[in-house]
Every structure is written in structure tokens, then in C-alpha cells.
Amino acid sequence: MDRPQRYAVTLPGPPGRHGPPEVVVVHLTGAYAAAGEPVYADEVGTFRVAIEGDVARPLTALPGPGRHTCLHAVPLQPQLQSSDDEGPGRRAVGPFFA
Numbered sequence: 001m002d003r004p005q006r007y008a009v010t011l012p013g014p015p016g017r018h019g020p021p022e023v024v025v026v027h028l029t030g031a032y033a034a035a036g037e038p039v040y041a042d043e044v045g046t047f048r049v050a051i052e053g054d055v056a057r058p059l060t061a062l063p064g065p066g067r068h069t070c071l072h073a074v075p076l077q078p079q080l081q082s083s084d085d086e087g088p089g090r091r092a093v094g095p096f097f098a
Helices: none
Strands: 006-011 022-032 038-041 048-052 055-058 071-075
Touching (some): 022 048, 055 071
Antiparallel strands (some): 006 022, 006 071, 048 055
16 A cells, blocks of 8 residues: 655644644654554655555644644645646645645
């Protein structure tokens, strides 16, 4: 089974403040966690998670207060190589299609 190359991982907002969650896009690194899950990291490599199914387990400390041991992860479609790949009626909006 091919693993997704990218995931969107949702970080909860500040507790008790009703702030919006933050979404971080992580990429497959080729490394594996001790339990055998593939490791994904953000663009600069400071936020690392092990992902199994739709659950991301942080391997590095999360920014801000609170400690979350599991986060929601959504696989993303491969990135477009050029505007010719968008197809009729589809336009790229970030990592998604509109």
C-alpha cells in the first residue's frame, strides 16, 4: 500500500479561548518511529509526527500550552506540477481543489 506523501494535521486552539485550530501540512520523511509508523515533518522539520490511519502522534513538543498525545490527520492529494494538471473546472487553492 502506498503511503500518502502529505497530511494536514490539525492542532487545537488555545484551551478555554475558543480560538481556531491551526492546520500544519507535513511531508513523509522516510524515517520510522519506534513503533514502526512512518514519520512526517513540517517544511522546516521542527514539527514531527508519526501517523497511522487518521491519527498523528506528536514526536516533538507542540507550541503553546497543553499536551496533546493524538491529533487528527487528513491525507492530501499530491501537489500539482503545473497549471496544465488542474483540468477543466478545477483550480488549485493551496493543497486543495476548488
